[in-house]
Every structure is written in structure tokens, then in C-alpha cells.
Amino acid sequence: MGIAQVHLTVVTPAGEQTFRVPAGTSVRDALDLTELRVRAACGGSGGCGACGVTLIGGAVTPPTTAEYMKLQPAERACGVRLACQMRLQGDALVRIDDPAPPSQWRSIPPEELIPSPGALPELPQHVYGVAVDLGTTHIRLALWNRKTGQRMATRRGPNPQGGFGADVLNRLSAAHGNPARAAELAKLARTAIVQAVRDILKRDVGEVTPMLKEIGEVIIVGNTAMLALLSGHGGAALLDPDHWAGRIDCQPTDRTAFQAQWFMPHATIHLVDSVAGFIGSDLLADLLATRLTDGPAGALLLDVGTNTEIALWDGTRLHVTAVPGGPAFEGVGLRNGMAAETGAIYRVCRPVSADISFETVAGTPARGFCGSGLVDAVAVLLATGQLKPSGRFAVSPGPDGFLLDPANLCTALFSQDIDTFQRAKAATAAAMVALLERAGLGWTDITRLCVCGAFGHRLDVANAQAVGLLPPLNPACIELFADASLAGAEIGLLQPAGAAVFAALGERVAAINLAQVSDYDDRYIDHLRLRPIDINRKV
């Protein structure tokens, strides 16, 4: 953490909030990551003048030329500034009388994004393109100018199908044999994607409908269930284990209607085919983004999420599988679970003196745990002996649960949360072992482990190793990626070869159905215990 952190306090008609942000960030960029966004209608160039806020005090950069042009002298005299121009140099206090209407969409923190490659496609027209990572819990997308290779903006927001169940099967079951419900689920995801695109166009470009016509391609990666629910096709096959050995066709049968719904007459809507069974194209995207197959044998990739996907590169083949990691790592299914949003406990520190301390996203009061906070909490409680390797609390925590902060009920962990965590980590660790075995490799052959998905950059690797979620390999071999699936979709969007890159990867894949691996369940039980994975044991 090289960059100094400063505090931005914002007063709105609804109250006061303080956020911790890296120094040098503009007020708009800082707030774009939160639910409290300023109004905006340009990419933050100072061109629209919509982002006015009142500076009450603090250390910020002086007004820019754009601010002199867009703001009246009287306004400036009252302290009005453009949020996109004013950068934080220290703590500051601002007032926003009229924030943007509440929205589910936020920008993705720039440090999470992976730069995309140099070569660009030749495009005479419709140069804009959208890359989408359609996750079970979250949707992430980016708008690109494919000609200039410029990423215009990004968004992340919840998948609104969540109302039909946190996990993929509840949703597939809801849609199964009920065409009206299936249509509703498809519509929810389709609407969400286009709303996110519109949010970008409105706030970062300034023009919506004409710009939609300039979009030439939308490329979507996701797990098989998400693709099936988006297209309204493939779900029935996915519910039947007989179909899992091969690829399940999830392509939409109503392409023209789809394009019309989105008001994108020139866009090719491209759902990247999944691999086999529940193993989706989001995994292929991860593989592209991490360039796993460019390196030597013994490279493992883990995409942690509601539907966790794993790939092992043995130098010639990619052994892949999907495992129900469970939504726990995305903060769903815990009593106090939440996504890694404002107020989520994302890091828990070992007590130096007596108390356990923790950090929350944006430094606001704790509202619950996200995945990395849960991993930390379990590891810390294990280290202090408050939790035993069996997963039981040394002293039963009582009806309020185990409170990290005795004054805040949202910081409580319950025995059931620990059990849920153990199941999710055991399913994941045992699946990695099953892949190693299939490839004839051992843990000590692993030279690279890429961890993508729910934890983002926030995972504490040492803690994940201590509880047996990740193997205790040299930490230098372990790389964390926050938005790898999105980055892979971006590569597909920008490469001159286009989406064919996915097909090429798909050819090297050997899929494994863990339900047919005879000792998987024994391994799963072995891995329930909270202890480091034994990497010297022959797998």
C-alpha cells in the first residue's frame, strides 16, 4: 500500500458519510466507487459542469481552467467546485445538495483493472464495444472505443436475478418448465446489462441513444447457468447430468429481439460458449487474462465464486472443473455476509494487544463481512485459539454470535457461518487436489497459482493458507486478480482475431465432473478441517 490514504467527508441532505480514499483521487472518482455519486454527464473532463459540489474545507487541488469556464464567479465564491476536477491532497469536507439518483452501478476501482493488449481490430464504423462478465452475484462490464483502444468506463453491480436465489440451481429450477418465469429471468439480466451501459453513456459520455447505435459488439462471458438464463436456452440440458460431459448450447434463439431490446441495431451480441457442463466461458476469459497457457506446466487457476471454476495447465492440456464453492466467498449465505462494498469488513488483523481490529471498505462503519474478511476472521480466530481446527468455537459464542466489535452486531460470526465457510473451502481445496491427481502432478509441481474472482486483491494469502483454502506454496507463486474474467472478455473484444481466441483455448480443455471422481467426497471431508493443506502428501 504505497499511496497515502485520506478521508473524504460528504454531507448530503440524507446525512454525513466519511470515506477513506487514496490521496490524489478526484472527488468524483472517489464517489463513483460508492453508492453516493455526484451528478455527471461527461467522462470527468470538466466538459459538462454537472458535477458541482461545495467545498467546506480541507486540502484539495486549486480550481482548474475548466472550473473557471463552467462555474459562475458567484458560485465559486460560495465554494462550489467540480468534483471531477478537484483532487484530494489531504482530508476534506464537501457538501452535495443534489447527488445523483441512487443506482446499483459503481465504477470498478482502476487498480483492479488489467491493461489490455496493443493490437486492435480494423474497424471502419461502430467502433464502440462492450465487454461483459456476467456473474451469478455481480455483473461487471466495460465500454471500449475499439479503434483507439481506450477504455471509456467500467461498471459493477448486482445481478438482479438474485431475487430468484443466490445460487445457480435455484434460478435454473425457477426457470425450468416455466416459460414466463424464464423470460422474466432473461429480461432481468438483459435489462441490467443495458442499464449499466446506459449509465456509462449518460455519466461518462453524455449521450445515450445515439451512442447505443455506435456500439458494434457486445461480448459476454459467464458461467453456463448465467449464459443459459440470459439467452433463455440451455437450462433444461444443464439440469440433467447426462449432458455434462460436453458443451451445452446456450445461444439465444431470439437474437433480433435481443438487439431490439437493447436499442443496439449494429451490435453483434456474442455469448462466448461455455466449456462443458457448469464450466463456463468466464473460466476461458480468466485463462486469457492470466495467460496461464503461455507459461510452463504446473500452473493452476482458481476463479472463486458462487460457481467456482478451476483450471490446471500441465503443459499440453488444461484440466478444468467446476465446483459449488458456495456463495459464502461472495458474502452471500452468511448471517452478516455482504459484497465487498462500503462498510464490508475486508480485513481482520491479528490482535497485537487484546482486541481484534478490522478494516472496512472505504473505512465506513462495519455492515458485515465480505469473502476476504471472512477468511481473515476465521484465520485470526484460529490463531488466537478462539476457534478450533474442527471449526468449533472454543467457547460457545451465544445467541448474538461472536462479535469482532462488541458494540456492533453486524460484526458477529455464527457457528453456522463457520460451517458454511468450511464446506466452501473444502469443496474448493478438494477440487484442486482432484485436478492435480488427474494431471499426475503434485502440489510441489505448482509454480504458479492465479486466484481470480470474488476475493479480488483483498485476499490475505497467508490467512487463506492457514485455514487450508490455498496451498502453503511460496507466496511469490501466488497472484491475485480482481477482475480477470472481465479482462479476458476485453481481450476477446479487442483482439483482431476476435472471439476465436476463446475457441482455440477451448480445444485444449479436458473437463472433469467431480461427482464421478470416486474419492472426491473423502477429500472433501478431509479438507473441512481448518488447517494448512499438506502439500508434501502425495495426492
Add this chain to the structure above:
Amino acid sequence: MLDRIIRDYNEAVFETDKDAAFEVVNNALANGLSAEDVVFKVVIPAVEVMMSDITRDPDANLAQHFMTAQIAAEVTEKMLTKFVHPPEIIGRVVIGTAAGDLHSLGKRIVMGCLKALMVEVVDLGVNVPAEKFVTEAVHYGADVIAISAMMVHTATGENGARKVRALLKEQGLEHQIRIVVGGAPYRFDNELYKTVGADGWAADGIAAGKMIVDLIRAGKTS
């Protein structure tokens, strides 16, 4: 000595430490305890202790359930080969996972508990068609058909317990053979078992063992 063995064994099981549990058993055998005593004085009481502990203790986790069942089943199976006289069997159960469901673990735990409680279990495997549940139950003269389903659609769907119920009805077997179900969806909705036509359900393997033994006993006396 026995008290000490029982205490050490219970503690090992409670701490889900399988190696320690086997060590206790092996030491006990080495010190002259009979296989019968290991099963009837150590293992079965431990399952019973766990039963009451776990029902009173909402904190018990999957590893504990599994280990209790698995350790108990493994120890019992090993000891049975050393029994001088074959033990008395309480009843017979056929068990499998519902059609479309490949989650085998719940079934294993339930089987472990049943074995340790001296119930004979026939494992029909995973992804078992409703017809097979019924024909095999008839073939083995089972008192109970046990169906495990971990997913919503296999628990509530047309090809699972519902169909088994319909088949039993069709063949006039309803009063002879009971249906019991279990798995995650039933834990979320405690009334679901009725909806799918089952006679009973249980939230975990240990409760399942008790519930099934009770059902068999009730069936034999009525």
C-alpha cells in the same frame, strides 16, 4: 479402564480427529477389550451421546456429523468381522440419491449412522430412478426407502420422492414401506418432506438414524 476409553473416544469424535479415534480403539483391543465391547460399550453409546449433544447443540458442524458417522461406521464394520456371534439387526433400509442428483455425502453419513445402530443398509448409489428404489426395496424386503437430495430440483422434482410415493401407492405397498428424505432443501423448508410425500425427514445423519430406527420400530409393533 473402560471409562477412560469411552472418554478418549468421545473426545476424539467430538474433535473430528479420526486418527485419534482409531488409536483409542486399537489400544483398547490391544488391552484386551472385545470387539463386541468396543461396538456396544464405546461406539454405539458415543453415537447416542453425540445424538443428544448435537440435538442440544446447534453449533455442531458437518465435519462432526460426518466424523461421528464415519468413524462409527468404520469401527463397527471392522469390529463386526471380529464378533463371535452375529449381532441382532433392527431392520433394513435401501438408500440412494434422487434421480439427477450426484451428491453422495449425505447418504454416506446417514448410512454410517444406520450401520452403527445395527440397521442393515443397501446402498443403491447415486442418481437412482424412482422405479429402482421400489423394486430394490421389494427385493430386499426393506422397511424403509431413504432418499437423499441436495438440490432443489431433485428434492422437489417429479422424478424424486414424489414418484416413489406414487409407485408405492400404485403397488399397494404404502403400509409396508416408509419413505424418508433428507438433504439441504429439506433443511431450509421443514415442511417440504410432506409436500413430496415422505413419511419423515431429518436434518442430519444422527437425527436420521434415530428417526429411521423409530419408524422401523413403530412399523414392527403396529
